[in-house]
Amino acid sequence: MYETFDQIADDIAGRLEEAANSRHSPMHTPVVATRDADARVMVLRAYDRATRTLRFHTDARSLKCDVIGEGAPVGVLLYDQAAKIQLRCRGTGRIERDGPIADAAWEASTTFARRCYLGDGPGTEVEQPSSGLPEWVEGRQPTEEEVAPAREHFAVLLVELAVVDWFFLSNDGHRRAVIDMVTRVGRWITP
Numbered sequence: 001m002y003e004t005f006d007q008i009a010d011d012i013a014g015r016l017e018e019a020a021n022s023r024h025s026p027m028h029t030p031v032v033a034t035r036d037a038d039a040r041v042m043v044l045r046a047y048d049r050a051t052r053t054l055r056f057h058t059d060a061r062s063l064k065c066d067v068i069g070e071g072a073p074v075g076v077l078l079y080d081q082a083a084k085i086q087l088r089c090r091g092t093g094r095i096e097r098d099g100p101i102a103d104a105a106w107e108a109s110t111t112f113a114r115r116c117y118l119g120d121g122p123g124t125e126v127e128q129p130s131s132g133l134p135e136w137v138e139g140r141q142p143t144e145e146e147v148a149p150a151r152e153h154f155a156v157l158l159v160e161l162a163v164v165d166w167f168f169l170s171n172d173g174h175r176r177a178v179i180d181m182v183t184r185v186g187r188w189i190t191p
């Protein structure tokens with residue numbers, strides 16, 4: 001069933017779209033790796049097939065934003081245990097705090113989601129175990145007005161995919177292909 005590189009390129013795009021659109025997808029929370037040899041779980045928010053771009057939401061004050069900045073290599077690792085498919089995506093990441101993509105993402109998010117950006121930035125040292133959120137908003141949904149100041153801490157991470165290493169575990173023989181996402185040209189490699 002996976003015989004051509006076109007089929008595999010379509011399989012990758014379909015899985016990334018599904019991963020973004022369904023919070024029940026096993027690929028909804030991939031691991032995002034940066035050039036500083038660090039990696040973290042993030043929620044995949046969107047995949048745009050036309051531009052081959054993954055979108056994540058993050059706090060502009062987080063360490064990964066410094067590491068990625070306006071452009072840096074980023075790896076994104078996803079695994080679907082039932083489908084037995086691993087996707088190792090590589091591309092160029094960039095952080096956008098302003099502009100139409102970040103604005104639209106902020107507009108589309110709930111006040112509950114926006115609340116995360118109200119507190120201290122991720123990685124801030126604290127005396128006691130703490131969410132970093134101001135006390136007045138702990139455990140309750142804030143109003144639109146109350147979360148408005150959080151906008152300045154919100155950013156999107158956009159990862160434009162260059163290459164995906166696609167790995168299919170099968171009793172009939174594992175299959176592995178590397179797909180150039182721009183040209184859709186692929187090559188088989190041993191698993």
Ligand SMILES: Cc1cc2nc3c(=O)[nH]c(=O)nc-3n(C[C@H](O)[C@H](O)[C@H](O)COP(=O)(O)O)c2cc1C
Binds near residue numbers: 042
């Ligand atoms: C299930 C899960 C989902 C997460 N989703 C996000 C997310 O969408 N965006 C984000 O910035 N951090 C998310 N995090 C937190 C990150 O893993 C990480 O702790 C945080 O972004 C700080 O990373 P940094 O110090 O490398 O910048 C999530 C963590 C978990 C466990």
